Amino acid sequence: MQLSFRPHWRTVLTSVMGVAVLALALTACSGGNGSSGPTGPAGAAKGCKKIGFLLPESDTSARWESKDHPLVVQAIQKYLPGATVDVVNANGSQDAQDSQAEADLTKGDCILVVAPHDSQAASVIVDKAAAQHVPVIAYDRLIQNKNLQYYVSFDNVQVGKLQGQYIADHYQQYVTPGHNNMVMIDGSQDDNNAVLFRQGAHSVLDPLVTAGTLKNVYETYTPGWVNDTAQQEMDAALTKQHNDVQIAYVANDGMAGTVIAALKSQGLAGKVLVTGQDATVAGIQNILLGNQSMTVYKAITKEADATGQLVAALSNGTSTSSLTNGQTATKDGGNIPSVLETPVAVDKTNIASTVLADGFVTKADICQGVPAGTDGIC
Helix, strand or coil: CCCCCCCCHHHHHHHHHHHHHHHHHHHHCCCCCCCCCCCHHHHHCCCCCEEEEEECCCCCCCHHHHHHHHHHHHHHHHHCCCCEEEEEECCCCHHHHHHHHHHHHHCCCCEEEECCCCCCCCHHHHHHHHHCCCCEEEECCCCCCCCCCEEEEECHHHHHHHHHHHHHHHHHHCCECCECEEEEECCCCCCHHHHHHHHHHHHHHHHHHHCCCCEEEEEECCHHHCHHHHHHHHHHHHHHCCCCCCEEEECCHHHHHHHHHHHHHCCCCCCCEECCCCCCHHHHHHHHCCCCCCEEECCHHHHHHHHHHHHHHHHHCCCCCCCCCEEEECCCCCEEEEEEECCEEECCCCCHHHHHCCCCCCHHHHCCCCCCCHHHCC
């Protein structure tokens, strides 16, 4: 006798539903970086209103607390009403930043915006956040982790190119036959941006060095972007060259200030072309006083605004494809959707039309201690 087994229709329906649920669960686990739909960390952030914002330090550049801190908070709350933003500063310590990230995750922050102190070491923050399905947006500085969700910054190779091009366009005013020596004070090697600034600068300056037009007589990275260290580096370069230096490529305004101090001690301030970056009040003042030649203006308002829009999109579960304008490769094979804003070179000829016109700095601030009538601004 042949036996026939016919499962009850309810059993069949239950099995089919179970397969469907399993399929959905597997799909939910398969999201990659940059997703803004219902999968991956981005999907898990839907409805999130608790944001963590981690800053790297405040000593080497005034921008972090004076600009980034308030502007990012304002932008997030503008695009995501009702959001709360926990802001912490690592004060130059990656260990502190790791602990701060853990604390944010513990108290339920469900989107992290991280300006890393160390681009490589901060990878652990991305991993810990991903384990809790929390997306991370790298702010200003890249984090070397393929699980990073987004990266918001500037075209940092272009920053270096602007600095290098300014030297290429103006070195003739400073060099004389047999006296064409250039010192390069780069940023911190553990900051990916500093590597990119250097790359951009060298792309312009190396042909001049190869041709013998300029001599690169001293170059060093500056650990931690520490301003005092930059001054020591410049002192060492001046000693080595017996003060025979005509060009000082300096990666940012904070270090440029101490490089200028080293030059002043030797009576060379204003006689050496000095670059900078960040368009800080001190940097603009040094340009007006003739001690610094240029800086690079990065409109932090735009950077903050883009961050606010990405946070809101993650929370609302909407597409970010119209918000990003490029992708950035990480060392571990990642390809991170990015928002890269455009930097602008600033010298005494365009202070009024750039940083003043945008309200990035005020006339009252930059003219403190600057003689009236200077460059038609003060």
